[in-house]
Amino acid sequence: MAEQKWPDKYPIEGRRGRKYGTVAAMKVAPMVKAAIGGAVEAKRQGKAVAYCFIESIYDEIIRAMDIVPMWTENYAGICGAKRDAQRFIDKADSLGFSRSLCTYATCGLGFDAWREELGEMPPNAPWGGQVKPDVMLSSGQIICDPRNKWYQACQQFMPDVPVYNCAALWPLYEDDLDRHDVEAYYVKYITEDLRGLVRFLEEHLHRKMDWERLWEVIKLADETTDLHVECRELRKAVPTPMDTGDAMNTMVAQCFLMGTKEAYDFFKELRDELKYKVEHKLGVVPEEKYRLIWPGGLPSWFALTDFNYFWSKGAVFPVESTYHELVYSTKDLDLPQTDDPLEHLAWKWIRRQTYWWDKAKKRPGSEPDVEKLITWIEEYKIDGVVIHEAYSCRSWHVGLLWQVNQLSKIYRPIPVLTLKGGKKEVVYRELPSLVLESDMIDISSYSEAETRAKIDAFIETLESIKSRRVEV
Amino acid sequence: MDYFAGVDIGSTMTKVVIMGQEVIASVVRVTKPEQRRLAYLTMSEALREANLSFDELTYVVATGYGRINVPFADKQLTEISCHARGVTSLVPGTRTIIDIGGQDCKGIKVAGGRVVGFVMNDKCAAGTGRFLELTARALGVKLEEMGELALTSGNPVEISSTCTVFAQQEVVSKLAEGVALSDILAGLHQAIASRILSLVNRLGIEPEVVVTGGGAKNIGLVKALERKLGFPIVLPPDPLLTGALGAALLGRDLVEKAQKEGSFPTRQERRLEEVKFFA
Numbered sequence: 001m002a003e004q005k006w007p008d009k010y011p012i013e014g015r016r017g018r019k020y021g022t023v024a025a026m027k028v029a030p031m032v033k034a035a036i037g038g039a040v041e042a043k044r045q046g047k048a049v050a051y052c053f054i055e056s057i058y059d060e061i062i063r064a065m066d067i068v069p070m071w072t073e074n075y076a077g078i079c080g081a082k083r084d085a086q087r088f089i090d091k092a093d094s095l096g097f098s099r100s101l102c103t104y105a106t107c108g109l110g111f112d113a114w115r116e117e118l119g120e121m122p123p124n125a126p127w128g129g130q131v132k133p134d135v136m137l138s139s140g141q142i143i144c145d146p147r148n149k150w151y152q153a154c155q156q157f158m159p160d161v162p163v164y165n166c167a168a169l170w171p172l173y174e175d176d177l178d179r180h181d182v183e184a185y186y187v188k189y190i191t192e193d194l195r196g197l198v199r200f201l202e203e204h205l206h207r208k209m210d211w212e213r214l215w216e217v218i219k220l221a222d223e224t225t226d227l228h229v230e231c232r233e234l235r236k237a238v239p240t241p242m243d244t245g246d247a248m249n250t251m252v253a254q255c256f257l258m259g260t261k262e263a264y265d266f267f268k269e270l271r272d273e274l275k276y277k278v279e280h281k282l283g284v285v286p287e288e289k290y291r292l293i294w295p296g297g298l299p300s301w302f303a304l305t306d307f308n309y310f311w312s313k314g315a316v317f318p319v320e321s322t323y324h325e326l327v328y329s330t331k332d333l334d335l336p337q338t339d340d341p342l343e344h345l346a347w348k349w350i351r352r353q354t355y356w357w358d359k360a361k362k363r364p365g366s367e368p369d370v371e372k373l374i375t376w377i378e379e380y381k382i383d384g385v386v387i388h389e390a391y392s393c394r395s396w397h398v399g400l401l402w403q404v405n406q407l408s409k410i411y412r413p414i415p416v417l418t419l420k421g422g423k424k425e426v427v428y429r430e431l432p433s434l435v436l437e438s439d440m441i442d443i444s445s446y447s448e449a450e451t452r453a454k455i456d457a458f459i460e461t462l463e464s465i466k467s468r469r470v471e472v
Numbered sequence: 473m474d475y476f477a478g479v480d481i482g483s484t485m486t487k488v489v490i491m492g493q494e495v496i497a498s499v500v501r502v503t504k505p506e507q508r509r510l511a512y513l514t515m516s517e518a519l520r521e522a523n524l525s526f527d528e529l530t531y532v533v534a535t536g537y538g539r540i541n542v543p544f545a546d547k548q549l550t551e552i553s554c555h556a557r558g559v560t561s562l563v564p565g566t567r568t569i570i571d572i573g574g575q576d577c578k579g580i581k582v583a584g585g586r587v588v589g590f591v592m593n594d595k596c597a598a599g600t601g602r603f604l605e606l607t608a609r610a611l612g613v614k615l616e617e618m619g620e621l622a623l624t625s626g627n628p629v630e631i632s633s634t635c636t637v638f639a640q641q642e643v644v645s646k647l648a649e650g651v652a653l654s655d656i657l658a659g660l661h662q663a664i665a666s667r668i669l670s671l672v673n674r675l676g677i678e679p680e681v682v683v684t685g686g687g688a689k690n691i692g693l694v695k696a697l698e699r700k701l702g703f704p705i706v707l708p709p710d711p712l713l714t715g716a717l718g719a720a721l722l723g724r725d726l727v728e729k730a731q732k733e734g735s736f737p738t739r740q741e742r743r744l745e746e747v748k749f750f751a
Contacts, residue, residue: 401674408676413583430588435674453537454592457552461587464553468586 007280010273020284020311024270025246028253031266035256036075036127042068043131048205051154053147054255055326056139057168057190057349058197060221060341063259064214065201067135071256072150075130076107080301080441082126088114089442097153102146103392103441109153116157132158135204137197138165142172144395164200167193170353173368175361179354183347190346198342214341217259222330222348227267228254229329234274235318236380239283241274244294244317245307246284251323289314290462293382295373295404296321297397298390298440306436309452310386313459318380321372326352369399370406377407377431384462385433390440404433430465434458474530474727477518478719479511479545480554481538484574484601484686486510488518489716490529491724497522498713507541512746515544519744526744531723531737535715546739549722551715552580552590557725558718559682560585562708567678570668570697571715572687574601579672589675593667601686603636604693607660610640611653618657622692625658632663639663657692665696679703684711 010023043049050062052069062069079085085103091110093099099106111130114122121129136155140148151163168190171182198209231250235242242250250270257263277283292310294317300306307317333351338344356368356375363371376382385407387400411431418427434454439445473492480487482503490497499518504510511534519526526544534545535554542548551571560566560582569580577600581589593600608615622628629651631642639660646656668687669677681701687693688711698705708714726737 405676408589413586413588430583432588435591450592453550457550457587457590460550460553461590464586465588468584 007276010276010282020282020286021246022242022250022270022273024266024273025242025249027266028249031262032074032078032252032256033127035069035071035252036078036130039068039070040128040131048135048207049131049133050201051133051136051151053137053139055323056137056141056166057194057345058137058139058166059258060214060217060345061194061197061201061209062137064217065198065205065207065209067201067205069256070131070133072108072130073104074256075111075126076104076441077301079107079111079126080443081304083302083443084124084126085302085441086443088122101392102144102150102395103439105146105150105153106392107441108150109157112154113157133161135201136161136163138163139168140165141168142170146395162200162204164197166197168349170350173354173357173360175364179357183350183354186350187343187346190349191340191343194342194345211341218341218344220261220264221259224258224264224267225254225327226329226331227264227271228327230271231267231274232319232324232327234271234278237278237281238291238381239281239285239288240291240316240318240380241277241282241284242270242318243284243307243311244299244320244322245304245311247317247320247323248299248304248307254323254327284316285311285314287314288316290316290383290459290466291381292317292384292386293373293377293380294320294322295385295387295400296369297388297400298322298393299388300390300436300438300443300446301440302443303438303446303448303451306451306455309455313455315384315459315462317386319376319382321369321376328352328355365406367403367406370403373403373407374410377411382431383466384458385431386436386458387433388436388438390438391445392439392442401435404435407431408433428465428468432458432461432465474724475522475524475528476720476723476727477515477529477532478554478558478716478721478723479515479532479534479536479539479542480551480713480715480719481507481511481534481536481541482551482573482715483537483576485712486514486536486538487713487716488514489713489720490518490522490524491717491720495717495720497524498710498716500712503538507538508543509746511538511542511544512744515744531727531739532742533719533723533726535719544742544744546737546742547723547726549719552578552587554715554718554722555684556580556582556587556718557585557721558714558716559684559708561717561721562714563680563682563706565680566682566706568672568675568681570672570681570683570687572601572668572683572685572693574605574686576600577668577671577687579675579677581675581678591671591674593671603639603664604660604687604690606636607640607643610643611647611656613653613657616689619661619690619692619694621654622657622661623695625652625654627652627655628658628662629655631656631659658696661690661692661696662700664693665700668697669700677701680706682706682708684708684714686712 039049049068051072085107088107088110092106136151138151253263253266335347356371359371360366360368389397411429413430415426478489486501486503488499497518499514501514532545534542534548535551539548559569571578577593579591730737
């Protein structure tokens with residue numbers, strides 16, 4: 001196996017585990033620490049802090065109003081990654097919250113209850129802890145009941161902190177529904193929803209929205225997203241210069257820092273790194289054998305080293321759906337012109353959510369998420385599918401198995417006769433899948449031995465299919 | 473003549489198969505904590521049965537949970553690949569394999585003799601041999617008699633719990649109500665069959681369906697599965713040995729493939745010797 005020659009600007013010396021991962025991803029830990037610790041420090045300085053959910057519609061709004069976000073799901077993710085979430089989940093359990101609930105929520109609720117009981121952070125709270133906010137901004141959309149109800153539940157411990165629920169709806173896909181017929185209606189609703197949010201923030205935080213500033217932040221966010229799209233496109237290369245193991249870190253800039261110069265600079269740097277690696281054929285592993293897709297769902301934050309295990313087998317993930325739900329180039333969204341920044345945000349939201357509709361309609365029985373996966377399977381030259389069913393997050397994980405089953409109807413283990421350059425060729429396009437079962441935060445659901453055994457079996461399956469393709 | 477061995481160290485049973493063109497020896501022993509020592513003893517016994525020395529074995533493949541505890545193996549492969557290879561060699565039309573082991577349950581989808589998908593239940597005893605073992609103990613019935621007894625039932629009861637622990641409680645209360653043992657056993661087998669099929673259905677079940685593992689020796693469970701599927705299940709001649717057989721066959725496949733290319737699969741120096749923990 002030939003060792004890749006690595007340039008000094010992207011050093012690999014002294015790196016373990018994710019040896020050939022992106023240098024940009026290595027900068028994420030301090031960014032996250034600054035973001036979380038930043039909220040604690042901001043509160044000390046008397047700045048406004050809001051509990052927020054990532055992948056919502058209000059990032060630009062809070063940035064424009066100088067509100068410091070406290071990303072509560074992701075604080076739970078940090079507790080999970082540090083394997084220090086159990087005591088907070090247990091606390092929530094002792095208060096009567098079901099163990100079947102989203103473990104992001106139970107970790108967060110347990111933490112908040114404990115903090116309010118003590119009047120200070122729980123002992124040895126990871127990264128300084130989760131600070132008490134001035135306001136809480138729910139955003140369950142149409143997928144997540146915890147994101148609708150979690151902050152209301154927090155009010156049991158923080159009755160003086162008001163909540164606003166930003167519904168951010170979108171139409172459900174139907175075969176006979178043309179998105180153009182309904183989009184404007186949803187945009188109108190969402191725009192009013194956002195106006196309500198701005199009024200809420202102005203009232204409770206005693207400040208006025210600077211609309212010019214909001215447009216500037218929106219422009220910066222749009223340019224940042226365009227850079228992120230470029231990064232994703234660059235990962236199509238063989239060998240891939242970056243995979244999902246790193247993307248679960250680089251998502252921080254997309255999800256925690258959207259609308260900031262920091263996020264823009266981060267993706268610019270990442271884009272340049274990936275470009276360099278593509279030009280010099282520097283891959284995530286020295287010998288790339290299998291290319292896999294992560295179709296959706298959350299990883300086990302306490303077991304991201306499982307990606308390293310895949311790497312050790314020559315298996316990489318050039319693309320994932322998770323945290324790309326809102327990553328579309330503004331050009332591709334074809335947004336109507338408007339003078340109203342809130343309406344612009346609403347159009348952007350709706351167009352992102354209906355992006356794959358038109359393509360789905362062309363394949364009877366299909367569905368937008370499946371079309372996205374088929375497109376990416378082809379574009380990224382994917383050999384297999386890996387899904388993780390996180391038991392406590394039915395919102396985001398229900399449907400993954402169905403999607404995999406739909407894919408198996410298209411990528412069947414039968415020989416397919418194709419024409420390539422005028423010549424007939426027999427091709428096998430089967431796409432094996434692996435289902436990992438655990439949780440994103442609750443480590444008691446995870447068995448490293450069993451997970452690694454499943455990965456081993458999956459790799460053998462991929463090898464078997466690959467060798468058949470070579471024989472043919 | 474080349475000889476190949478497959479060693480399958482499962483959670484409850486350790487199996488060894490030795491073959492040339494045909495199987496010439498097979499041994500099954502109960503797995504105990506000292507897996508390395510047991511692997512040595514079982515292999516030694518199989519070699520005696522085959523009338524071979526260890527050095528006459530061309531290639532050895534280990535599989536099962538304890539596969540890393542076979543120091544004399546040339547290669548380790550997962551049970552998924554090994555069961556698929558073993559079963560499809562015995563039943564060429566196989567499309568779905570259900571392996572009901574002591575502590576886990578697997579579904580394997582095959583096409584053209586190759587694995588195209590698999591599912592494993594490894595966190596929950598329901599649907600595994602452990603479920604039957606524990607309930608046999610609770611009912612005071614011999615494990616090997618449960619299946620036949622279940623078939624004598626005329627009125628299976630509904631066992632609603634899928635959890636092994638809660639199912640035992642349910643069973644005890646049914647006994648106290650005076651429900652016939654055969655009816656309880658039939659209900660239990662139906663519950664296990666439901667649990668197994670709900671797992672394997674994720675792959676899409678297609679005939680021929682082959683059941684392997686210790687669960688295949690339980691006629692009550694096999695019949696319960698068939699009733700729910702609506703078509704017959706195929707049972708291999710010796711369902712405990714399909715993993716070890718598949719391991720040996722895969723070893724043979726690897727060697728033959730390499731020989732066609734003028735080489736031999738890489739392997740480390742290996743010796744069959746008893747592991748001693750104390751001098």
